Amino acid sequence: MNLEQMECIVEIAKTGSLSKAANHLNVTRSAVSQSITNLETELGIKLFVRSHAGAIPTPDGEVIIEKARIITQQVEGIKAEAAQRAAAPLQVLRIASTPEQLALLTDTYISFKEDYPNTHLPFMESSVEQIFDDLEHDRVDVGLMILHDRLLKDKPHLQTKPLVKTKLMLSVSKTSPLAALTSISIEDLLNVPLVFYKDDILTKLFADDVAENYRPLNVMLTSDNIGALRVMLVKNYAASITTELTFQRHPNYTENYACIEIDYPGWNELHVGWVSMKDKNLPERTALFLERLEQDLKAYYQ
Structure with a gap:
């Protein structure tokens, strides 16, 4: 049994005619007839009573045709979903991270991509100085790093969001x-x-x-x-x-x-968090990812 055969019996039941079903499916009448014959042989039951007036489902055929109708509808839904996702533009998360924090992104990215498949995270590993430079020159939107006053004291144009404690x-x-x-x-x-x-x-x-x-x-x-x-x-x-x-x-x-x-006081309570430009709104997809990251980290470490 294949999808074409299921589409064929559903169309015959809908139109009541092999010829009309063939026209709707863009195949020949003989191809439709042969498809039914092969399927009936495979299943060992009669699906239609055929006559000059058309084709009428048998009681067994009605059960099989209803199941085939559900399957074909599900397939159409899959095709529509795939087409919609394929048409959606790829959205790149411009997030950089210091080496030690990069692994914190992995689990969240995998689960996030299941919900938003047209999302890509390049996993950019950078030093703190490089993250600051990339933020200031609009090469990234967010940097993940350890937040400490000594790192940020000369950066009034940056905003921070603590995510999880460390030391x-x-x-x-x-x-x-x-x-x-x-x-x-x-x-x-x-x-x-x-x-x-x-x-x-x-x-x-x-x-x-x-x-x-x-x-x-x-x-x-x-x-x-x-x-x-x-x-x-x-x-x-x-x-x-x-x-x-x-x-x-x-x-x-x-x-x-x-x-x-x-x-050593001052170094035994640090925060991992993200940093971004104060005067710039984060892209919607990036903001959603950061919300998910915060939830995941709190669940994992608390």
Whole structure:
């Protein structure tokens, strides 16, 4: 049984005539007749009583034809829905994110795209400085990042929206003697060898803050090679600084590293959020996505 056969029996039942059904379906009468014969043979029942006056459904035929009518209507609905979606223009979400926050977008994007299939998110990974520059030059509409006063103090033209709380954590190998700690003071942190990701401005600001109030941190290496930094951590050559959110989100962290709370006021209650231009309204689709993102993050982390 195929869709053409179902369309054929529905049309015959509607018109009462093989010839009229053939005209409506743009096929020959012999093709319609052969289609019915093949279907009746396949099903093992008679669908129509044929005569010179036309074709009348049998009792069995009426049951089958009604089911076929429902199926053909559903198929037409699918075609109409597909045509409508195909005609809708692709809407690109111009959202950039710092590397650690990029994974927060994934689950929301997948579910959002099911509801809005003509949506595309390029997953733009950027540094904080690049996000600010892209916002100011209208290359993106929104940036996802850690919100901190030190990052935003010279940016009065930007607006922010906190989404979920996080805090800075010391990340160490599970083989490190420090792994047993639940928190570490700044005084003790000053003696820990550290490696930093080169483009992570948040850890740089944290290091500057510590240096202003205590003395410089013991930073052994700053690199954009994430693989090399991870090797340093896993082999317990050094520790690094990450956020609690990153640790919770990535299974790789929980399997290989221990995270220790850093006891330093002002850095143990941060927010991940989005930032945009104050004088610019967000596109409707982007605003809807951000609402969904906020709901998902609150559900996941609260």
